[in-house]
Amino acid sequence: MSKLKLFDAEYKLMDIIWEHEPINSTELTKICRQKLGWKKSTTYTMIRKLAERDILRNENATVTAMVKREDVQKYESEALLEDKFNGSLPAFLAAFLQDKKLSKKEAEEIQKMIEEATK
Amino acid sequence: MSKLKLFDAEYKLMDIIWEHEPINSTELTKICRQKLGWKKSTTYTMIRKLAERDILRNENATVTAMVKREDVQKYESEALLEDKFNGSLPAFLAAFLQDKKLSKKEAEEIQKMIEEATK
DNA sequence: AATATTGGTCTATTGTAATAGACTATATCT
DNA sequence: AGATATAGTCTATTACAATAGACCAATATT
Numbered sequence: 001m002s003k004l005k006l007f008d009a010e011y012k013l014m015d016i017i018w019e020h021e022p023i024n025s026t027e028l029t030k031i032c033r034q035k036l037g038w039k040k041s042t043t044y045t046m047i048r049k050l051a052e053r054d055i056l057r058n059e060n061a062t063v064t065a066m067v068k069r070e071d072v073q074k075y076e077s078e079a080l081l082e083d084k085f086n087g088s089l090p091a092f093l094a095a096f097l098q099d100k101k102l103s104k105k106e107a108e109e110i111q112k113m114i115e116e117a118t119k
Numbered sequence: 120m121s122k123l124k125l126f127d128a129e130y131k132l133m134d135i136i137w138e139h140e141p142i143n144s145t146e147l148t149k150i151c152r153q154k155l156g157w158k159k160s161t162t163y164t165m166i167r168k169l170a171e172r173d174i175l176r177n178e179n180a181t182v183t184a185m186v187k188r189e190d191v192q193k194y195e196s197e198a199l200l201e202d203k204f205n206g207s208l209p210a211f212l213a214a215f216l217q218d219k220k221l222s223k224k225e226a227e228e229i230q231k232m233i234e235e236a237t238k
Numbered sequence: 239a240a241t242a243t244t245g246g247t248c249t250a251t252t253g254t255a256a257t258a259g260a261c262t263a264t265a266t267c268t
Numbered sequence: 269a270g271a272t273a274t275a276g277t278c279t280a281t282t283a284c285a286a287t288a289g290a291c292c293a294a295t296a297t298t
Binding site: 073076080081084090093095097098100101103106107109113115 | 192193195196199200212214215216217220225226228229230237
């Protein structure tokens with residue numbers, strides 16, 4: 001399995017870590033209890049599993065992410081496109097934009113990115 | 120749960136149905152056995168569950184989809200954007216296009232769609 | 239009439255992600 | 269010294285999607 005493939009619960013935890021890192025592990029269990037309703041051991045189990053896969057590190061009670069949020073996002077995006085749209089970005093956009101309006105600002109941002117990726 | 124939320128195995132079945140519909144149910148079990156390695160009862164169980172949720176119909180041994188592939192694709196795309204990119208299409212594209220090149224043709228197609236969605 | 243095929247149902251079983259309880263060791267505070 | 273908080277492990281348990289076995293009724297076939 002790819003290092004970047006995260007399960008739902010794993011992603012939720014990483015989300016909190018990305019937002020707060022470096023973060024003390026006890027502090028993290030408290031945030032998880034509050035935001036996700038997780039018990040302490042649930043958080044620690046999760047931490048351990050993710051550490052085994054080198055997705056994060058827990059050293060001296062300090063938790064740090066070893067993968068970037070953008071990289072995971074990129075991986076998930078590609079997986080969706082691959083699975084559901086045969087890898088085609090235009091196909092994805094056709095479905096996504098159906099019955100949708102974009103603001104001028106969004107459109108400009110996007111046009112710029114597309115240009116950049118075509119160079 | 121949304122009507123359009125399909126689990127992985129469900130999507131695989133629907134994929135086959137969308138390709139072949141309207142399709143005879145016995146025929147469908149055969150395709151599923153061949154393409155997915157499913158036993159007959161697995162396919163029928165799946166059919167029943169999906170029929171209960173009005174995602175397909177099985178009448179006189181003929182299976183037909185009640186939801187369009189594009190609608191499910193749209194739902195899944197929106198869910199990913201919502202969950203992982205805070206609903207922002209630019210954010211999604213930024214991640215997706217990272218280290219990626221687009222062909223001129225793709226770029227043009229996309230530009231056209233963006234324009235269309237801005238009108 | 240016997241038998242094979244079709245078209246299913248209903249109730250398990252399996253696999254595995256998600257969750258947590260019980261327990262431990264160490265440091266800190268009173 | 270005893271109590272409390274910190275930092276964690278290890279082994280279940282739970283939840284639920286995925287899968288299938290056993291069984292049945294109605295046709296179609298020999």
